[in-house]
Amino acid sequence: MLIKTSKVKPLKAAELCATFKTINKTVKTDHMTQSMCMMGHSEAVDAIKFSARIKHPNFNLFALGQTGCGRHRTVMEILRVEAQRQSEPSDWVYVHNFETPHKPIAIQLPAGQAIRLKKAMQNLVDDLANEIPALFQADAYQNDRRSMEQEYGQIGDDAVSFVIEKAKEKGLALLRTPMGFIITAMKDDQPIKPHEFSELPDAEKELIEADIKAVQEHLEIALKQIPENEKNHRRAIEKLNSEVALGGVESAISDLFKKFGHIPKMPEYLAAVKRDLIENAEQFLNSGPAVHAGAFPVATTKHYKEPQYYVYAVNIIHPSDATASKAAPVITEDLPTLSNLVGHVEHFSEMGAILTDHTMIRPGALHRANGGFLVLDIRKVLTEPFAWDALKRCIKSQNISIISAQDRLSLSSTISLEPDPIPLNIRFALVGDRRLYYLLAAFDPEFLELFKVQADFDDSVFSSDETIQNFTQVLKNITTENNLLPLSKKAISRLLVEATRLADDAEKLSLNVQFFSDTICEANFLAVENKSKTITDAHISTAIEQAESRANRPQRLTYEAIDRDTLLIETSGDVVGQINALSVLKVGDFQFGRPSRLTARVRAGKGKVVDIEREVELGGPLHSKGVLILSSYLATHFALDVPMSLWASIVFEQSYGGVDGDSASAAELFALISALSECAIDQSFAVTGSINQFGKIQPIGGINEKIEGFFDVCASRALTGTQGVIMPKSNIKNLALRPRVIEAVKIKKFHIFPIETVDEGIELLMNAKPGMRDKAGQFQTGTINHKVEMRLLKFADQIKKYQKTDTSNDIVSEMKNV
Structure with missing residues (x-):
């Protein structure tokens, strides 16, 4: 039964979720803000630009933030723009070393000259193949x-x-x-x-x-x-x-x-080619088709493709093809293995022998990105053997050295090449989550030295006319880029509401662009199936519900167990020392609220509150901290002139997994107060919130899922109009409840009470006055707090009597120490 005299009033339906009207007026924003993923990330955008423009080699970038916020795409978009501002990088080629054949020579050429040199050497071989036989x-x-x-x-x-x-x-x-x-x-x-x-x-x-x-x-x-x-x-x-x-x-x-004699290293190389051609001129007398088991095709009309002329071939390392952009390259590598990063040397088998040459040197991502930018997923890099170590080594040495995993492990017995290192000129951009960034910063002493620029992408942005307009533009960009149906105004409003729920704050919008892209794509499918010309709010709601339905099997099984009384939860009646606490379970990327029965028992003792979850090592440190705080509240709020003579136990009934967090500390305190006062708690309520030592109710996380979890349990048993959730008042700004809960509140079938203090919760849960101390320092007779204090004084008196009658009693001995 709801207490009529309580000062705490239930929230109105309008307070349970933010409402939006799409903005029609134009809000001035720059091009970057209207871009697909840059909304709300102005500081991160500035950091990316700074890293791209500064010339110091160690000011590499780490873009961190939650998955789906558009980190990778934002970095790529900005770097592509910055690449246009930079000059085209030099070409790099490998040529044969006639003095030391296993050490190919790396030559730097002006941009665009590599392909000219390669064709010139091919023409040289073809010309000599015709001219020398004639001579x-x-x-x-x-x-x-x-x-x-x-x-x-x-x-x-x-x-x-x-x-x-x-x-x-x-x-x-x-x-x-x-x-x-x-x-x-x-x-x-x-x-x-x-x-x-x-x-x-x-x-x-x-x-x-x-x-x-x-x-x-x-x-x-x-x-x-x-x-x-x-x-x-x-x-x-x-x-x-x-x-x-x-x-x-x-x-x-x-x-x-x-043509090429003015380029460093080219005169020496051409002189060596000349000597070798003169010394081996007779090879042109027997030029013709040859069988080659390697990776190169044999062509009788192109002499330079015959194996005996491979020593004169030019292997272009950068750019990798003739269609390379005239701007600085922006490269990403989805499989950053050691060989894919620093390159590798291929081999071929001929007559039982394993052979190779400089034409079989294959460039890696570092070669392709040289002179520009390389974007990598840090998680992928860290999971590949030797990749992270090789990346750091190249940055520190400012050289690209080709080395294989077999060489690192000293497992290879095959004769291979030792190509010249190529000077490194790359701005690296790593993309990952915050946890990996801080782990690397803590455990890799070289990390912060090499990646000095941090671009931290915000998870959410405060809602305003400008951000709503930008958010609307982002949603429209999603439909345009994916060739989807247009969004109706109500659909955009519905997505804005969902953005506040993802942000866990009614005053903010989530920046998880990937979620909205997935939701709109699924809603578009529904709209096409229904032959609609636009994506409506109904399509958006259905898409969200179906996505949750596909992932909510653990939730269905939990609620089924509650309905069948396998998990014991009361949603009506009054019980002493028992309360419904709320928690959030997360399975994969799906989370849901679940009520749990929390019970407390008390007796005279040595002033200890036993947290059974902690005793059996199921309780985490945050949960244990909450129990210690409520113990402090009891000890400093009641029976102040006598030793604390309480033994109490608290437990989550039918809890078979770990429990952590302090969001149940308020419920635990109410259960203890009920047990001490012997006043029953109304089981129509569920409680969430943490407390401090002064009895203030503090905000917690997952408020929407917790409320909806208890609502769904009550709804499955039929709503009585007395059921509800007691929550911290400071969590009102986090409410973004589903329409089913809002509708029930609107017709007064379900209630949500915001509280600020323990006394307000007592009044609601026990339908009685909590009681305040008068000028004499005594609680008003008959109030809950007075009953608690009297019970604690009684426990102290019992201990005192035991002390007189049985000095060998363990409790008495311990009380002497107190």
Whole structure:
């Protein structure tokens, strides 16, 4: 039964939710504010611009805020604008190192020159593939080659002829066999057979053997001259080839010196290319199709694509293609693995061997973003092995060094490359939630040194004509960008109401753009299904309800358990020491309110309030703090002239999980006061709110879900008109209740009472006066506070009597200490 004399009046329906009328007049706002995600984030926007423009390498950005507030999109939009203000970055290429092949050379080129150099080198190879064979097929070269071969061939023949003449002089013969030369005696112009030689007189055999030995010495001298002659022959051919190739190579490469010779490192590189082309000119004589098992296609019409010419190829690292923007790049990497950040070296298999070259160096996000901006999701970076460490290493060294995870773990036995590091010139922007930012700041000493700019995105913005207009523009942008039906004025008003609920503040609007985008898309589907020309407020409400319905299985099971009396909750009657407390359960991104039965029992004791949840380690520190505060309130508010002689226990009945937060401390205090005064609490009420030591009721979170949770339980049992929720008065500004609750309040089937003090709650819950102390310091007889104090004095008297009769009693011993 509602007390008629209470000073606390229930809230009116109009106070339970903010109301909006869409603004039709134009409010002056800059372009950035009207952008999709920048509303209400002016300070964050300024921070992003500052980080983008300052040149110091360590003023990188961390954009933090709740998921869905548009952090990533805002950062990308601003950086794209800032990129247009900056000059186009240099090109970077890798070329072959002819001195140390496993260390490719990185060369910086003016913007736009990389593709020109690559095409020039391709044309060089193709031109030489046509010109050099023509030079070697010319009559002059062929005549010189034949003369040289005849000359060196004659030298070898003369040496052998000399040995043959010496053999003839001694009656011997020099025979050529597949195994080499043989010196043998002759008889009748025929070689002597072994058995004939054995039959000769010993003196004659000794003479023949002496002659053979003498000729053999001449043969050895001649044979020693042959390799030297062949080496001289090869050198002469190589010199001739170089002289012939020199003219063709110099003519072809001189144009490259004119175009690129002014660029640092290019003269040395082109000189090395020239030397290698001259030394290996013969490779162009056998140019043709070749089988290659690697990643590159084989084309018989393009000689530069043949594997033997890969040493002359130019691997463009930045920009990665010819269509790159003329502004500074703005890059994002959705999979920031180590290789995707710093690049990697690919390999191919050929005849069982694992090979690679400088053309198989693949750029990473750091290469693509060099000279511009790189935006990364910090959570993704931290979950990839070695990625965060590599990112910090590159920022500190201001170089991009390609290293693989296998190299970091020393697991790779494959010969790989060590490409030159490329100087780093990137402004990094990390996007993440506040928890990750503060964890990194606390546990990574390098983090704040490298990311000095913090762009903290607000969760909400105060409601005003300007912000409402901006919010309306954001909603319209969502429909335009997603090609949806237009929103009606009532639909916009409905979304504004939902924005206050998400903000948990009737005076603010939530900036969770992702939620509104999802809701409008679902409402658009409903509107199309109903063949509506606009998205109405009914479509918005249905979309919100359906989204909640898909996620509310835990809520349905909880309320079902209450309806079936599995979870015991009273919504009528009066019970001493029992009250309905309200809490919020969150499962995934869905949260709902749930009433819980809270009970208290008291007796004489040593002045201790037992928090059963804490004793069994189910209560969190905040809940324990609330219990200690209410204990302090009891000790300093009642029976001030005697020791606290109370033993009390408090428990959430049928609670099988953790309990934390102090939002139930007011309900716990009311239950204790009921148990001490032996005055029953009206079970038609549920209570939420925290208390301080002076008995003031303080605000709590989740007020809307808590009220709706108790309302739904009462509604399932039929509303009696006496049920309601007692809440902190300071939470009125947070109310954004669903229409079903507002309608019930409007017809006085449900009531919501705001209170500021414990006494106001006592008056409502126990339908009795709490009582104030008079001039003599005594509570008015018959009031709740007077009954509590009398009970505590009685407990003190009992302890005193026990002390006289049983000094061995534990309670008495403890009271002596008190």
